[in-house]
Amino acid sequence: MTPKIFEAAINAIVAGDLDKATEIARRGLEEGMDPLELMTNGFIPGINQVGDLFGSGKLFIPGLVKSADAMEKATALMNAAIPQEQETISGKIVIGTVEGDMHDIGKTIVVSLLRANGFEVQDLGRDVTPHRFIEEAEKFNADIIGSSTLLTTTMVVQKELEQELKKAGLKQKYKTIVGGAPVTQRWANRIGADAFAQDAGDGVKKVTQLLAK
Ligand code: B1M
Numbered sequence: 001m002t003p004k005i006f007e008a009a010i011n012a013i014v015a016g017d018l019d020k021a022t023e024i025a026r027r028g029l030e031e032g033m034d035p036l037e038l039m040t041n042g043f044i045p046g047i048n049q050v051g052d053l054f055g056s057g058k059l060f061i062p063g064l065v066k067s068a069d070a071m072e073k074a075t076a077l078m079n080a081a082i083p084q085e086q087e088t089i090s091g092k093i094v095i096g097t098v099e100g101d102m103h104d105i106g107k108t109i110v111v112s113l114l115r116a117n118g119f120e121v122q123d124l125g126r127d128v129t130p131h132r133f134i135e136e137a138e139k140f141n142a143d144i145i146g147s148s149t150l151l152t153t154t155m156v157v158q159k160e161l162e163q164e165l166k167k168a169g170l171k172q173k174y175k176t177i178v179g180g181a182p183v184t185q186r187w188a189n190r191i192g193a194d195a196f197a198q199d200a201g202d203g204v205k206k207v208t209q210l211l212a213k
Helices: 002-015 018-030 035-055 061-081 105-116 130-140 152-167 185-191 200-212
Strands: 092-097 120-123 144-148 175-179
Touching (some): 002 035, 002 061, 018 061, 035 105, 092 105, 092 130, 105 120, 105 144, 105 175, 105 200, 130 144, 130 152, 144 152, 152 175, 152 185, 175 200
Parallel strands (some): 092 120, 092 144, 144 175
16 A cells, blocks of 8 residues: 555656645545655655656646646645654754745755754745845854755855855854755865755754754
8 A cells, every 4th residue: 555655646746736646645644654754755756757857858847837836735734744843952943945946845844854853943935045044044043054955056055155154254153054956965065064964854964963063
């Protein structure tokens, strides 16, 4: 039964079928599935297939948008079902998708998992400028600034954030963590970010390590 639901989730996202994706998400949760497992083995591979189809010219913008809508709905249902830690542990993070980038599905999963692990998270949404990251970190009294980017063209904003922090004399005050599909440890090292995370689980691990430093 379990692999079948993963396959159904993949197919619903590839078909851009919002109703089906919603039904599968609800059914999975009713049957007691771990929301992260359903995301990791079903919905995320589905949207990755969509990305491959789009990248190879076999799917066009309207199809990409339909699949993205189905994915956003499934992600919202999964995120809402992730059990939240009642006790907050010390550690405040501001997180957003960088300026010029509208992709926020992955970032939203990272936010949910951080909150589920007891961290205080301020979600800045998407299209966030380096200046706003810093301004919000100051207001929130954050320990960590996290940025996400899915476009190779907007990766540079993560570098600009590091430069702005240095210019403002705040590089020592905040630890930074970067993520997103084109981001690598090598990129993090190159721009001087304090950590890189491959996925949401790794994000929780790296944030925990940064706070222990
Ligand atoms: Co767009 N898109 N898209 N898209 N899209 C990509 C990124 C692309 C790779 C597709 C492709 O061509 N194969 C390509 C980028 C190519 C490149 O840069 N080289 C692309 C393009 C070109 C575009 C447009 C330019 C298309 C156009 O209009 N011509 C346009 C850009 C708009 C803009 O941002 N200015 C565009 C638009 C869109 C939609 C709006 C339709 C939609 C986004 C909806 C939304 O996010 N609300 C969309 C989607 C859905 C995708 C793909 C198919 C899927 C992205 C996704 O949600 N993945 C994507 C292809 C792909 O990535 N395979 C693609 C699932 C998500 C769970 O994974 O976001 O990687 P991810 O997050 C992971 C990890 O990366 C990590 O943890 C997450 C959970 O495991 N992580 C972090 C992420 N952030 C982190 C932060 C951390 C730690 C870990 O700490 C701070």
